Amino acid sequence: MPPERFLRPVPTTSRPDEYRLRATVEELATIERPPCSAGEREAAHLIAHRLRMLGCRARVEEEPAFGSYARPVGALAALGALAGLAGGRSRTLGVLGGTLAAAGLADEVSYGRQLARRVVSRRLSACNVVAELGDPRARRTLVVMAHHDAAPSGAIFDQRPARWFARRFPTVVDGMTENPPLWWAALAGPVLAGLGSATGSARMRRTGTVLSAATTAVMADIAARRAVPGANDNLSGVAVLIALAEALRERPPAGLRVVLFSAGAEEALQEGVRGFARRYFPRLPRETTWFLNLDTVGSGNLVMLDAEGPLRMEPYNAAFGDLVARCALEQGVRLRRGLRSRNSTDGVVPNRYGYPTVCVVSVDDEKLLPHYHLPSDLPEHVDYGCVADAARLTEAVVRALADD
Numbered sequence: 001m002p003p004e005r006f007l008r009p010v011p012t013t014s015r016p017d018e019y020r021l022r023a024t025v026e027e028l029a030t031i032e033r034p035p036c037s038a039g040e041r042e043a044a045h046l047i048a049h050r051l052r053m054l055g056c057r058a059r060v061e062e063e064p065a066f067g068s069y070a071r072p073v074g075a076l077a078a079l080g081a082l083a084g085l086a087g088g089r090s091r092t093l094g095v096l097g098g099t100l101a102a103a104g105l106a107d108e109v110s111y112g113r114q115l116a117r118r119v120v121s122r123r124l125s126a127c128n129v130v131a132e133l134g135d136p137r138a139r140r141t142l143v144v145m146a147h148h149d150a151a152p153s154g155a156i157f158d159q160r161p162a163r164w165f166a167r168r169f170p171t172v173v174d175g176m177t178e179n180p181p182l183w184w185a186a187l188a189g190p191v192l193a194g195l196g197s198a199t200g201s202a203r204m205r206r207t208g209t210v211l212s213a214a215t216t217a218v219m220a221d222i223a224a225r226r227a228v229p230g231a232n233d234n235l236s237g238v239a240v241l242i243a244l245a246e247a248l249r250e251r252p253p254a255g256l257r258v259v260l261f262s263a264g265a266e267e268a269l270q271e272g273v274r275g276f277a278r279r280y281f282p283r284l285p286r287e288t289t290w291f292l293n294l295d296t297v298g299s300g301n302l303v304m305l306d307a308e309g310p311l312r313m314e315p316y317n318a319a320f321g322d323l324v325a326r327c328a329l330e331q332g333v334r335l336r337r338g339l340r341s342r343n344s345t346d347g348v349v350p351n352r353y354g355y356p357t358v359c360v361v362s363v364d365d366e367k368l369l370p371h372y373h374l375p376s377d378l379p380e381h382v383d384y385g386c387v388a389d390a391a392r393l394t395e396a397v398v399r400a401l402a403d404d
Contacts, residue, residue: 017243018384021391024050024239025231025298026379033150034227035265035272036067036124040149044127047148047238047262051131054245056260058131063275065126065265069108070152072116073186074219076104077212080190084209087197094205098194101212102187109183109310111270111348126265126272131241133248134402138257141284142401144244144394145273145293145346146237147266150230150377154222157373166366173367178340183310186215227267231379233372236298236387238262243391244398253402266295266346273346281353290320291357292397293347297390298382299362299370302333307340308348308359316347317356324358327396333389335360339367360393362386 028046033039044060051058066072080101087094104116129148166173189212196205241260248258263272304324307315321337328335347359362383364370371377 017391018388020246021239021243021384021387022379022382024242025235025382028148028235028238029229029231029379032227033148033230034067034152035149035268036065036126039227040264041127043148044129044262044264047129047242048131050242051129051245051260054242055249056131056133056245058129061128061130061279062125063128063272063279064123065268065271065275066117066121067124067265067268068121068223069269070219070223072108072114072120073105074216074223075120076101076108076116077186077189077215077219079104080193080212081209081216083190083197084193084205084212087193087205088202091197091200094197095194098190098197098208101190102194105187105190106311109186109269110312111274111344111352114269126263126275128264128272128276129262130276131245131260132257133245133260134253134256134258136257138255139288140255140401141257141259141289142398143259143261143289143291143350144241145261145263145291146241146295147234147263147272147346148238149264149267149272150227151233151267151373152222152225153228153373153375154218154225156218156222159368159372159374162368163366166368176367177338179342181310181342183342185211187311189215228373228375228377229379231377232298232382233296233369233377234266236296236382236390237294239387240294240297240391240394244394247395248398253398256398256402258398263346269344270346270349273349277349277353284355286354289355290401291347291350291355292324292394293345293357293359294390294394295345295347295359295361296369297360297362298384298387300364300383300386301336302360302362302386302389302393303336303339305339305341305359305361306337308344310342310344313340314348314351316351316358320356320358323400324360324393324397327400328393331392331396333393335393360390
């Protein structure tokens, strides 16, 4: 698809910034962009072209990657189910199978070495967009991150039960500081299958077998689905990157190098950013490099996560978080703190490597991500005022780091 798709004239409106944000989201949402796909590559080249037009030194970098988390997780869950079945006849097989499946699942979903996907998946390529602006010789670097691939859907993402609960028990939801740990349920299956085999508990073993089989079915469903439009998750973040490039072209920051990084294959559990880490982290000093991750910032209420992790919570950098919060206050941007996520975004990778990292997301008034991983994640359902606030906040963080 030709780069000229991004060159539509922008009419004069009362809120031109929001119009430009919407135009970016609408253009890219027409491309089906599952991880490591031709659509992901097309979107990457369009984004890089647009950033070059705005004066950035932009390029598309392909990194070896796997295109799905559903296949390896499903295979490990199936192993857990088989372990539970085998455990009734052979304790050794039940314990061994349950242990291997549990260890593999923990490794897979907590962005470890992810050995299972090397066995059951074919290595492909993730397309990352890396653009630079500002002073290339500056000692300080800020990496602003988003991702342009889109997730497959699945029945597990149906939000009707969560919406019912939020409306039936609003005080409970008001007091919640994190979403339910769904990956724990996936891990519980093989753990119970192994423990039930080891202890001779048929009830525990059967429970583990059922949970593992359910996880297998869920992952098979996800693996069979097409990618959603991904307007909020995460073309809203990509729109902020492009808006930031526009703003910094007018007023370049002094004494700060800004890297705009849009990752591919985030929806395969951070494959693109792991490639970025292999390529760039050896030359990015932790003392003078910051990461600001923007993911799903069009839900209505901006949130700066305190911590994130599917199995074990890993806190984000408090000092950098204070700087971001101060910028939000100065800009009049409402930014909530005190929430944690049991999902995983690209921010977990630089955070784990010890870089000062902040992850900004958004939720609606029921603390949910509207249309999350659903075909209804369309441009018309994005809150562009919220995206515009994220863009203002991001520019303010750039200015603050440049002025320090």
